Amino acid sequence: MTASVSALAVLPDDVDATALLAELRTWVEIESHTPDVAGVNAMVDRAEAYAKACGLTIERQPGKPGYGDVLIVRSGQAGEGEKGLLILAHLDTVHARGTLANRLNWREEANRIYGPGIYDMKSGALMTLEALKLALATGNGPKLPVTIVFGPDEETGSISSRDVIEAEGRKARYALVVEPARDGGKIVVARKGVAIFDIGVFGKASHAGTHPQNGVSAIREAAKIVLKLEALNDFERGITVTVGQIEGGAGRNIIPAECHLKVDVRLPDAEAQNEVLAFISGLKPDDERISLEIAGGMNRPAFPRSAAGDALFAHARDVAKSLDIDLVGVTTGGGSDGNFTAALGVATLDGLGADGAGAHTHEEYILKDSIKPRTALLANLILSLE
Numbered sequence: 001m002t003a004s005v006s007a008l009a010v011l012p013d014d015v016d017a018t019a020l021l022a023e024l025r026t027w028v029e030i031e032s033h034t035p036d037v038a039g040v041n042a043m044v045d046r047a048e049a050y051a052k053a054c055g056l057t058i059e060r061q062p063g064k065p066g067y068g069d070v071l072i073v074r075s076g077q078a079g080e081g082e083k084g085l086l087i088l089a090h091l092d093t094v095h096a097r098g099t100l101a102n103r104l105n106w107r108e109e110a111n112r113i114y115g116p117g118i119y120d121m122k123s124g125a126l127m128t129l130e131a132l133k134l135a136l137a138t139g140n141g142p143k144l145p146v147t148i149v150f151g152p153d154e155e156t157g158s159i160s161s162r163d164v165i166e167a168e169g170r171k172a173r174y175a176l177v178v179e180p181a182r183d184g185g186k187i188v189v190a191r192k193g194v195a196i197f198d199i200g201v202f203g204k205a206s207h208a209g210t211h212p213q214n215g216v217s218a219i220r221e222a223a224k225i226v227l228k229l230e231a232l233n234d235f236e237r238g239i240t241v242t243v244g245q246i247e248g249g250a251g252r253n254i255i256p257a258e259c260h261l262k263v264d265v266r267l268p269d270a271e272a273q274n275e276v277l278a279f280i281s282g283l284k285p286d287d288e289r290i291s292l293e294i295a296g297g298m299n300r301p302a303f304p305r306s307a308a309g310d311a312l313f314a315h316a317r318d319v320a321k322s323l324d325i326d327l328v329g330v331t332t333g334g335g336s337d338g339n340f341t342a343a344l345g346v347a348t349l350d351g352l353g354a355d356g357a358g359a360h361t362h363e364e365y366i367l368k369d370s371i372k373p374r375t376a377l378l379a380n381l382i383l384s385l386e
């Protein structure tokens with residue numbers, strides 16, 4: 001289906017960017033680091049109140065222990081067996097409480113607005129509610145029932161919200177993910193799979209000065225494992241293995257009894273997945289006095305391109321063209337909740353949030369002038385998908 005400019009029901013100037021940015025500032029200033037349950041739930045409260053004020057139906061489900069709540073917002077009822085439109089957002093950020101005061105206060109510099117989680121992805125989350133509100137205010141409203149899931153834990157792998165996302169995914173014909181746009185407003189049409197591992201290395205403690213020979217250093221063995229893991233990196237094939245965090249030892253003068261590694265793995269396809277996962281699960285210590293505990297596995301399955309996904313992208317491109325947006329699709333190594341819906345066979349597009357840069361850093365910002373056109377793009381996608 002091709003939309004022309006005149007046929008667009010929602011135009012960029014229909015978006016009240018001033019009001020949206022005022023609300024966004026409140027969202028950004030509610031710090032909601034994933035493990036900070038009180039912070040995340042304060043953010044859920046705000047999003048819930050906003051969605052209610054838009055006249056939308058709300059469901060709120062408690063998270064698993066250690067996680068904030070999942071917020072589900074709906075408009076329209078799906079008939080028996082009818083599939084709808086699912087939009088995925090998350091309200092957590094990677095920034096610990098205090099980031100706002102110390103490193104990344106809300107500040108506007110020309111076209112840029114900085115703040116913790118503003119780009120990844122409070123802007124996209126709020127733009128979605130705004131877009132749905134605008135879509136509902138047009139003559140006929142959306143053709144499909146629309147469900148938005150706001151997750152509390154995307155940044156740590158959606159361990160708590162995955163069941164809800166997949167349950168809603170099974171009821172969806174399309175999934176739109178409002179993660180931030182890639183440089184220049186590109187959207188995401190495929191993502192690598194993500195595996196995560198926690199590796200515990202256990203040796204034997206001893207006094208480093210008097211009885212070093214009685215100890216077995218867990219750190220020494222862990223260091224070897226780090227090198228074995230990092231040797232799996234194959235940028236050409238798109239395989240990446242990163243030991244991102246290491247913790248071990250009890251003090252300078254103690255042979256370390258324990259060391260723990262946190263490992264991140266990105267895999268482009270099933271072949272790479274089988275190969276790398278088998279290697280990691282089969283790791284053996286060089287020193288037989290060491291024991292290993294290896295926990296983890298696939299966290300997010302690969303989100304490959306598909307015919308249905310390509311058709312959805314072609315439609316989005318047409319709608320975007322009417323808004324003078326040249327929509328470009330890219331593949332990325334970053335996983336998102338879109339991996340779950342794509343793996344269920346649901347046509348999925350990702351990266352539909354605001355344009356900007358600096359996700360997961362203290363230089364995180366959005367481009368102010370991307371708000372109106374991209375909110376209008378979302379609204380017209382909500383209206384035109386059938």
Ligand SMILES: [Zn+2]
Pocket residue numbers: 090120121154179180
């Ligand atoms: Zn994100």
